Amino acid sequence: MFVGLTGGTGCGKSTALECFSSLGWKTLDADGICYELYGDRNSGVAEAIRRRWGDRVFSGNGDVDRKKVADIVFRSRKERLWLNSLLHPMVLERAVKEARKSKNRNVIFAVPLLFEAKWEKEFDCTVSIWTDRKTQYQRLAKRGWSLEEIERRCKCQITPDEKMELADFAIINNGGIDLLYQQCKILNKDIRKNYGKKQ
Template sequence: MVGLTGGMGCGKSTAAARFAERGFRRLDADQVVRDELLPSPEVAAAIRDRLGPSMLAADGSVRRDRVAGKVFKDPAALAWLEELLHPRLLERWRGMVAASPGTAFIVEVPLLFEKGLENWFDFTVCVTTDSESQLRRLEQRGIPRDQARERISQQLPLARKCELADHVLLNDGTPEFLREQVDALADRLLNSQPDRPAGRIHVSPP
């Protein structure tokens, strides 16, 4: 199982999609939270009780935009939300992996190193880019620069993530440049034994 991380706007999802095309089964931690955990009545009730009724829509569903706006300005609220969601997320992973023995998984985890989850994986991969490209991509998603900087500041610096990762992918160039790197790394990982790690390798196309 391979853990894929990186900063906001660095291209994790693009890299994960290419890994999936190369034979990995893709799991997205954020998608599991969005599609499975937040719709849970138990989780919604906990968010209402802790963060206030304004966090829920009229139908009882969680207003993700309001929750994000609150917790990214309140470290204590963010820590509480992570403590609520992360054990449930890890339980989902256990079930998925146990149900598909022998499958090569690529798992997108934005806070992989921040939460000390590296030991869950056979290998870790960090997608990185320069600061200007990162901010520009987030602006294209509708996140203003000041909000983007605030959210980025909540994460471990990219340079440190790259130091901790077994493999690093650069997303400073064209989409083809990133695909070539993913292809080279996918071949290597699919042929590697989990108990004989290939080590920290910076992968670039020839």
């Protein structure tokens, strides 16, 4: 069973993944795979980025500086589309391989741009985690982001409301970890009951 988890920036995807992991799921994270690709010399990602943007987006030790890359792609739709076209196929390929080789047949994959990338058909079902805008912005501000940066990043995604409407299931994450965990437990049972037979 391959489940896609999505949600806006700051809506709680990582925390939800932790909840599902505690419930016996194999978890994968698109952002984590991206970071792996940046550091994997064999992936060709770093070389492509250097050709595109030069040495200015690399740190002193030769690694891709993700913050500098983010500064570029969240200011330019053209550059964002270029990076997505480079990374998305490789991210999906790695995730599918990981899911197939996993001994755990219940796999949940967190993908911030699941619907934007039109990956919904890759999954048995999709889950969107939702947070109201005020709470979302407060969480992102705690990361040290300015209001300008928060708005710039959020505008690069469809809204949490739209993601929730497109998903098969939704989690409301306006409360604390206990409430989130309770919803994940209920959803875990529902998904296993309704989609487990497809394994």
